Amino acid sequence: xxxxxxxxxxxxxxxxxxxxxxxxxxxxxxxxxxxxxxxxxxxxxxxxxxxxxxxxxxxxxxxxxxxxxxxxxxxxxxxxxxxxxxxxxxxxxxxxxxxxxxxx
Numbered sequence: 001x002x003x004x005x006x007x008x009x010x011x012x013x014x015x016x017x018x019x020x021x022x023x024x025x026x027x028x029x030x031x032x033x034x035x036x037x038x039x040x041x042x043x044x045x046x047x048x049x050x051x052x053x054x055x056x057x058x059x060x061x062x063x064x065x066x067x068x069x070x071x072x073x074x075x076x077x078x079x080x081x082x083x084x085x086x087x088x089x090x091x092x093x094x095x096x097x098x099x100x101x102x103x104x
Contacts, residue, residue: 017045020080020093024104028056030070036061037070037100039078060098067103075104 025039041054060078062068070076081097084090091097 018093020095022077022079024075025057025060025078025098025100027070027072027074027076029072031059032069034059035068037076039076039098039100041078041095042075054095057095057098060100062100063102065102066100070103076100077102077104 024042026042028038028040030037036059039057039060041057043054044051045054046052057078062070066076077100078098079101080093080095081099083092083097084094085097085099
């Protein structure tokens with residue numbers, strides 16, 4: 001029974017670690033014409049027993065009230081849509097569906 005409990009905990013934790021809700025990110029590049037930014041999440045993750053950076057988030061859109069322009073190094077707060085923003089596939093809470101909601 002303990003082995004089954006440990007397996008369930010491991011599976012559950014793996015799913016939680018891939019369920020993204022919100023996090024601070026550093027602006028890497030701001031695209032003025034598109035009003036989007038490339039971002040590096042500030043949180044780290046453990047994968048294969050090793051601590052590593054999350055992958056960069058490419059061209060996340062900004063909500064209208066976020067101050068512009070963004071500069072490399074600025075810290076922003078990002079949320080991740082419950083479903084795919086491009087309506088393609090079945091992504092849920094994925095890093096590719098990031099939206100910048102404010103600056104920190």
